[in-house]
Amino acid sequence: MHRIARRSFLAGLGGAALTACTTRGPEPSTADGLGASASPTPAPPVTVNTAVGPVLVPGAPLRVIVLDTDVLDSALTLGITPIGAALPALDTRFPEYWPASRVVGISRVGQAGAPDLASVRALRPDLILSNQTRDGDRYDQLRAIAPTVLAQTSGAPWKANFQLHAQALSRVDAGVAFLGAYQKHANQVAQALSAAKLSGRKVSLVRFVEGGGIRMFGKQSFPGIVLSDAQVGRPDAQNVDQSDVEIPLDQIAKADGDLLLYATYGDPGRAGTDAALASPGWQALGAVRAHRAFPVDDQLWFQGIGYTGANFMLDELQRFLGA
Template identity: 60%
Template structure:
């Protein structure tokens, strides 16, 4: 299980601000993950296996708890913005990108959902177990992928309600941000990933679509038509924005987060000096790709921006 950031590192990352808003980087409560979403009741549906977090969000949002799901390699469990009672019903079927065919076969699925980015190489094996639907990729086209998942699950009417609820929620958040004078503020999104460069998230990813939906802008360094810009720690000045949200995937030391958050370069960022740099839950913000995850991120975004 990845080691969590220490209190000292968290304080350093916040630039010494009070911990009332984001101490300990808590996962959102069940209510915060669902109270702005369409209320889709549990439904009878196929015995489905989900091979990535977007597919998991789609099935759960549509009222169908998978019989099995793959988890992120650096995490001990599935995204924790879902109620523990529902997650307890799901059998782990290996890591994302490395599904365990024997476990999947034992669960006798009627449908397998995934994407070609992670599991294109496993398609022939998977389709021999059960009908398998792989979207071309994940992340940025999450709204179109959700429609494919809904069709495969036979939940198109429920999907329509989910989309409508999200659109109303995003419009309300955008209005609140505008009323607070935050429209056009530049939002920096930073992810520390174990054994990899620091990622500045650009415009072709899940989070970028949410910021577009609520009419928030991006810093010049992140205003690019690509997934992310990778930088070494000594270029952390490129991560600045009016507000900054960051998360850690994997061990904080291996991700460079511990050292970077304590560095003079991080402390010199305008967002940090202004107490506008916030740690967020990686499993929600970066892995919660779907409508329930999106609603929860918008709730947290609005709260942290003070709108």
């Protein structure tokens, strides 16, 4: 999807959901004669059941730091611009599916999985969001800085994680609204594909990872779940209850499908993308010969891991399939 279309979609979906449903603190009272100048009553703290047990977090937190890509999507989707964020080591920019105006004020606090704790502390957060996979081994250090909410992992449980993030951010009603809007969108895409007799097309997902080889993504992954919600088929080798499967280049035939979507994390040369796309095995794929193999944005398709990213993916999927 072009950036302008993405921004229009984001403004329409986010604005409608947040206007209707974002939890707000009580309005200031005028009974004491102070009128509108009185400070609003602070929102009460909230107990959140996290992967490490109950955590008491401040109500309606504003100084939020996110330490992985899923919580970045959650916070921005729910109308909160984090004061700090950690990004994967090989990412040099914030995801471009967000307008620059939404991320311009976010400070980088190191890389996901190895945040700079001094930078985190210096920003004086009142809430930190991450997951055990990334930051379980430094949980005590993080919670010494600010209340820290960890999901168990990112990826497959992204929908449940979003609701956890919504609770921690005092945006529960907005979280429910985004869930409903996404489900409606997924159903609309599924219906459009069915009407165009495209539901039977098998969509392959391949990611070239610098230092991690060639990976095919199964049903128990963020993009795999989005495809499932759109009711599209998957190639046999990817129609499995796994997140991803690494394959050598000489088994690239397993990545074939009616539609092949591929992305690169890191440098295309070092990730093996360039070599793979030039190989006889890749050139022999049915999707490649039919001109149905398309590069996609890695930060959207494999790192978005949230409702805003998922909604953009649904639109791109529909466009790629030609419905």
